[in-house]
Amino acid sequence: MQPTIEWTNDTVVMIDQRKLPVREIYVRCRTASEVARAIRSMVIRGAPAIGVAAAMGIALGMRRSRATGTKQFATEFQKTCELLAATRPTAVNLFWAIERMKQVFAATAAAGASVDDLRERLTVEAHAIHDEDVASCRAMGAFGAALVPQNARILTHCNAGALATAGYGTALGVIRGAVEAGKKVTVLADETRPFLQGARLTAWELVKDGIDTTVITDNMAGAMMRLGHVDLVVVGADRIAANGDVANKIGTYSVAVLAREHGIPFYVAAPISTIDLATPDGSRIPIEERPDREVTHVGTSRLTPTGAHVRNPAFDVTPSRYVTAIITERGVARAPFEGSLSALVHGGLTVTGS
Numbered sequence: 001m002q003p004t005i006e007w008t009n010d011t012v013v014m015i016d017q018r019k020l021p022v023r024e025i026y027v028r029c030r031t032a033s034e035v036a037r038a039i040r041s042m043v044i045r046g047a048p049a050i051g052v053a054a055a056m057g058i059a060l061g062m063r064r065s066r067a068t069g070t071k072q073f074a075t076e077f078q079k080t081c082e083l084l085a086a087t088r089p090t091a092v093n094l095f096w097a098i099e100r101m102k103q104v105f106a107a108t109a110a111a112g113a114s115v116d117d118l119r120e121r122l123t124v125e126a127h128a129i130h131d132e133d134v135a136s137c138r139a140m141g142a143f144g145a146a147l148v149p150q151n152a153r154i155l156t157h158c159n160a161g162a163l164a165t166a167g168y169g170t171a172l173g174v175i176r177g178a179v180e181a182g183k184k185v186t187v188l189a190d191e192t193r194p195f196l197q198g199a200r201l202t203a204w205e206l207v208k209d210g211i212d213t214t215v216i217t218d219n220m221a222g223a224m225m226r227l228g229h230v231d232l233v234v235v236g237a238d239r240i241a242a243n244g245d246v247a248n249k250i251g252t253y254s255v256a257v258l259a260r261e262h263g264i265p266f267y268v269a270a271p272i273s274t275i276d277l278a279t280p281d282g283s284r285i286p287i288e289e290r291p292d293r294e295v296t297h298v299g300t301s302r303l304t305p306t307g308a309h310v311r312n313p314a315f316d317v318t319p320s321r322y323v324t325a326i327i328t329e330r331g332v333a334r335a336p337f338e339g340s341l342s343a344l345v346h347g348g349l350t351v352t353g354s
Contacts, residue, residue, distance in 0.1 A: 032061025046164020051093030136329035141177025158249035159201035160236025244320030244337025245282030256322035282317035
């Protein structure tokens with residue numbers, strides 16, 4: 001499979017996730033505006049992948065800039081950052097990547113760099129963000145694999161795989177890590193209404209990998225747990241608050257409550273860049289509302305009567321009390337999360353619990 005997102009000849013190329021699994025089509029973005037449109041319209045999605053796309057979009061935009069002086073170039077840079085920041089509000093990786101690009105710009109400009117130097121430094125940083133994401137997912141997968149028992153039956157919600165990252169995946173990285181460690185696993189993939197990321201994307205990835213996968217509708221998860229068909233749950237995250245509250249795709253909260261009721265471990269896999277220590281708890285995380293049509297239609301077929309009101313929050317927040325552990329590229333955090341998450345963010349390799 002071609003990478004989720006890559007830089008080719010001053011063009012950002014990404015697989016169009018709206019078309020999967022029926023068609024494998026790639027979108028070529030030649031401007032920052034085109035990258036922003038791709039993020040907003042869900043051509044690319046998943047918190048880490050959005051962060052990588054934003055960094056590449058900024059670098060691409062500045063390579064297209066015709067500014068000859070650093071002052072004009074700085075003004076265009078700020079506008080480009082604002083353009084990308086306005087695409088989607090919940091995934092903190094987007095803002096983390098933009099802030100990292102801003103810091104590189106400021107440091108390079110302060111050293112008296114030319115416009116050409118600034119362009120090159122931003123491009124290098126965008127590539128670094130991409131490569132670091134792949135490496136972090138693989139490290140995360142190795143830590144998470146240790147938590148997966150032999151012959152595990154794993155339930156996952158939404159898509160937190162290679163398609164949601166620069167490659168390999170977070171939650172699916174844990175599954176891939178377990179398989180690479182020689183463990184036999186089977187996966188139950190929630191379909192994830194209304195955008196069907198589980199049915200379309202997670203199943204597509206895992207089938208390509210030869211991993212035994214069964215798609216279930218979202219309202220089957222509780223029954224599967226009660227029947228003893230689930231040994232653990234692993235999901236990704238779009239933002240993790242300082243206290244361990246987790247924002248993830250809508251429906252994750254329900255899965256976590258069901259897992260607690262049935263005594264099933266509920267794991268969250270996410271990179272350090274998803275941990276937002278500036279947000280004290282989940283009540284402060286902005287929740288994106290997406291267009292009604294995602295709920296009222298599947299393709300061109302209308303499901304709901306005209307005149308019915310629609311809600312379409314893209315995410316929900318799972319309180320930390322339902323989270324067994326949070327798996328990162330630096331180790332595994334357990335409650336109390338205020339301390340363990342801060343240690344992982346500010347320290348080196350730290351593993352809490354087992």
